[in-house]
Amino acid sequence: MLELKIISQALAVGVFIGLTYALVTLGFSLTFGIMRVINFAHGAFVMGGMYLALKTFQDLGMSPYFAVIFAIPIASAVGGAVYRLVFVPASGRPLETQFILGLGLAIFFENAALYLFGADIVAVNIDLSTHRVAVADVGISAAQLIAGCASVFMIAVVAFVIYRTAFGRQVRAVAQDPQAAQMCGIKVHRVNMAAFALGVTTAAIGGVLLIPFTAVSPPIGLAFSLKAFIVLVVAGVGTVPGLLVAGLFLGITESLTAAYLPSAWAQVFELVAVVLLLIVRPQGLFGRETW
Amino acid sequence: MIDKSQAPNSRAKWPGYLARKWQIGVAIFALVALPVVPYVNDPYWVTLISATLMAAYLNIVWNWAGGFAGLLSLGHAAFFGIGGYTAAVLLHQYDVNPWLGMVAGATVATVSGAAVALAAFRFKVRGFYFALLTFTAALVLPAMVKTSSFLGATEGIFLPLKDDVTQLQMFDRRFFFWTYYIMILVALVVTVAIDRSSLGRQLRAVKGDEDAAESLGVPAARLRVIIMSLSAGFTGLAGTVYTFQTLLAHTETTFDTGRFFLVIISTMIGGLGTVAGPLIGAFFLTGVRELIDKVPVSSQKAAAVSMMVYGLLLIGVGIMFPRGIVGMVEGVGGFIGSLPGRGRKHTATVSAAQYRSPIVAESAGIGFGRTKDDTPELVVTGLTKRFGGLLAVDDVSFKLYKGEIVVLIGPNGAGKSTILEICSGFLKPDAGVVTFKGKKISGQPPHKVNRMGIGRTFQKTRPFENLTILENVLVAAGLRSANTTEATAKAMECLRLVGLVPQPGPEALGSYLSTGQRKRLEIARVLATDAGILLVDEPFGGLDERSQGPLIDLLRYLRHTGCGIVLVEHKLSVVEAVADRVIALDSGRVIQEGTPQEVLQNREVIEAYLGGAGELVKPAPNRH
């Protein structure tokens, strides 16, 4: 009886945390699928969103969720600028170069955050953080519920944009063949910049959603990049269902192992699964290589 | 079908010819100058330079895999850690002497490298996915170590401090300076050896275009396993030394992936796939770090700013030096060389006066000395290939005799190229058999098919863009020659046959050739494989009338030497000029076979092939 309760509890938490992983990975997957850039700085944008929400709460005294209003313009601008200043000059460069750029950006943003916000590890503790939403014996915090649902919503919005709008068609065209797209009159860099900014914005919104139950500090960016990396490899590029499934895989693995084993094992399981998957099915469970 | 082989943006356009003398000069100068350091009576410098030497060493050995072979391994931290942990565990648990531990560590790392490479190649994990796989491997090992108390779990294994050279450590830090110095010496010698040997050329060919390399008989998978295990073993060696330098085997230090991020970064800064680049890159990065560190930090904010500057520097370097410092220096050199008055020719083609007719070349010993024979060489029986629902090749059978040119014609999608792909080993047939001299070749890997005597060219030319013209041919010639002199002579002769002259300098890189030159280069390359049968896919595509004559001559000459040729061609003038027999295909089936006259006048053929289009020369169809 207790066992059942523990397992269902672990599943509930794993599902909702996993959904936020999917959201955090969305932008990472967009950037990779469209521009072929492994952006190790992606997690830094999640961290940025978290600090934005923290400041909204601390300095403006508003609910951290209001930070979404600031996150959208700020993240878009930062994303656009980063793309224009860093990735445009480096476009067409090999994988290794993109790798350096991502790492350089990650180091820059981490220390910019250290400069601006200090090293303290802080979060936002609001009523929703500790309010339990339960069905029978199984429950999660309201903040986790909001984060999970909002993640699904955000992913759906982005999927709609990519698959159902004119802009999305351009994005997919660029992802498949930038040269052909250019010949069709698509402004490749502009489309890329918009897609990059979209990715950064989703990351920042992810950060806003996470802050009520996850503490932020400057080095946390790389941890998120790593999670996004794992989710992306499991999911494959260019797949929305894959992102969700892979996010859930990661979330549930973590919560189940944490319930039963010293949680260092969670990482072993995840990574071994990733290695096996890379060998057997390198394009990921659902991947198609491009968006 | 998903093509796992194409790494995004990884098409290397960087010169592979960079193994220039000045680079070796730089390396030698550095190695002569460095021993001064221990006699500068400042332990700080000894320490700093020792650390830089270790970084340079790691760069050099990583570059074998990452630079020469194009294996972007993000997982060398795993090999470093395996080496370090092996020696530490042996000492800690079994009291094994660290020097033995060092050998053991390097050995285990070598085996691990081979295992990773084998697994990757067995399952065709290439390019970008190889980077992901190795990176994950580098993460999973420390995660596993953390769960094992035998391996020190999260606390690591702390080794005792001793002033004892037999324990691989001395209080005098010059000990580590000299250890790394010797290691670098060895690594550089190996690098130059690889770079100069045909192994290096083959590795670069594999990096440039794996399929093309395999088509010339290069055993790509085996080469990659060899280079990966070599690189891993040398990395593991450094891991053991470092562990005894710091006296701690710990998941956060011994398995630190960050160290290898810096290795990749500084190798790139120096110049990927070059001899001196890794060395230069390591010293450059140390210099940058020293400059930043020289500004004393008075607070956390100052420290943060210095790290921000560091991040920006990485970005700046990544953007500004795409080919690294070595590439930049080469670029400047190339620019000066191209200035007016320096008189360097930019053409790779011989003038008409210099062009020797292929027939003349026969006396030079190229060629095959084969005579016409009545037993068929290549026998294709009941070949069938499906792509999903599409029947690309449907029960095709034909024979090819020695000294015969058979031309496959047919509309787009008739299955011509697919047949060539199967005969050369790049595709496996769903049914049917291809034999060559009685031996089954269908289902064999491309490099083995080539070794058996079947050469091919590609419809869309695939020269190794990172190699010079001569090196392109040497890849093939080197595999079949006793020494470099012989290989070079042979390569030069093959080039002369097709009317190309190798030139020094970046203008001679494969990437700088025109379409016609690329086609000729491919033929020269395949000639150098001594293939008895050539599978030639639309060699006349994109050639103007003037260039067709010599090529027709060449094909006739090859036939004369006894070579059997399967030609896919659209131009009827060419077909009529060279074909002994013509096989017409439509929708994967043979509709007519016979002499050119018979086939070209056949109603069915005209209907299928010429009727609708009304054009003789069609735009290049897709390969599949």
Add this chain to the structure above:
Amino acid sequence: MKEENKVPGEISRRRFLQRSGLLAVGLGAVALVGCGDDDDGEETGTPTGTSPAGTSTGQATATASPRLETVNIGLLYPLTGVASGFGNPIVDGFKFAFDRINAAGGVKNPNGMNISINPVLVDTESSPDVAPQKAEELGNRSDILLVSGVSQSAAVLQVAQVFARLNVPLLCSVDARDELTSSGFTQTFRIPPGFDTGSRFIVRAMDEIGTAAGEPMTKVAIIYHSGVPAVGDSMEEEATKLGFNVAEKISYDSQTEDFTTMMVRLKDTGVDGLILNVLSADAIKLVQVMKQLDYNPLGVGAHAGGFNDAGFVATLGADAENMITAGWFFTDEQVDGADAVVNEWKQTTGNDIPILAPLGISAAAVVANALSRVEELSREALIQALSETDMQLGEDDFLVANGCKFDATGVNTAFVHVVGQYQGGVGKSIWPPDIAGGEAVWPRPAWS
């Protein structure tokens, strides 16, 4: 007005302890002069040779004109990266203490020296790879007399072996791994001892507090970060020895994203005491989950780690109330001179003193104390002086309980963790009774 009262008082106390034979009348005069000097020093950073400090030393010793010496002390701490939250407040504590010492004319040494102390900050970047590298650089600088560091467990051993080899005195200001003691480094000194000793205090404190309140814990769970298994082992051993039923001993990894399942299980199995060693981010999460589940153990106490972090109480606010933490110094402690330090910190920085800063201040006090006893300014002499350290709590601004006296292995035998509890948003000391300024709230009231 307030400030004027405090600063002279503090300085007079320090001099009093250094030179116990001084007359009370002279003391007042020196204190006033010293105050003026103090203000100058704040601006210039180091005192000038002609400062009034010379006069004060003239009174203290027979030497006619003491030489003014400056020594460099290396501070090897993580200023950036994951551990920077630990490194920075400690370094700030050092800088604060050195500024105060220098402003008062430096350390007065009876061998005719006034020694001002110059901190040399070196950032380990929180990287166990960078740390030994930087240690090597520092240790090879002949002008560096002593180094204090490092707050990361993976780095501390590597760093310690570097300094042992170079025979540079290393002063550890914060809890570190136990192997440091067993490795026999004679120049390594640790103010808080290893995890083995240190992590037992919280268990003992919670036992005594519960018993005193008449409602002792019975069934406890120990949750500790996987990076420090020794902490978990010592806690379990101590808890068993004290007669607790240790229901679970859980090692968790920093990858753990959620504690809900773990807490559901502990609540259901009736665990009534939580003994923790958790990282900062996890400390916040853990408390949030407890409140979400309305889980009310009698006491929740942590050994160092995240419960001491500035972000813990800043984030949780009222939810951090009544959480117990083993720390080093709490502002309400009954320690001589502590108020002066706390107030001056507030005055110069505008912020409350961070929990970790007194570690830096106390280590700086040990350095100054040793410098006041050295025969000459050499590493060997300083090692000798350090090994003879015998400081009382409060002496020379040494704020970490319960004084400082190193044994042959360099471990501070006088050490006691002070255990505090968040009351009214501030950490209040509640144990041990002879130092504690406040009363424990036990059992902690249920979540409302």
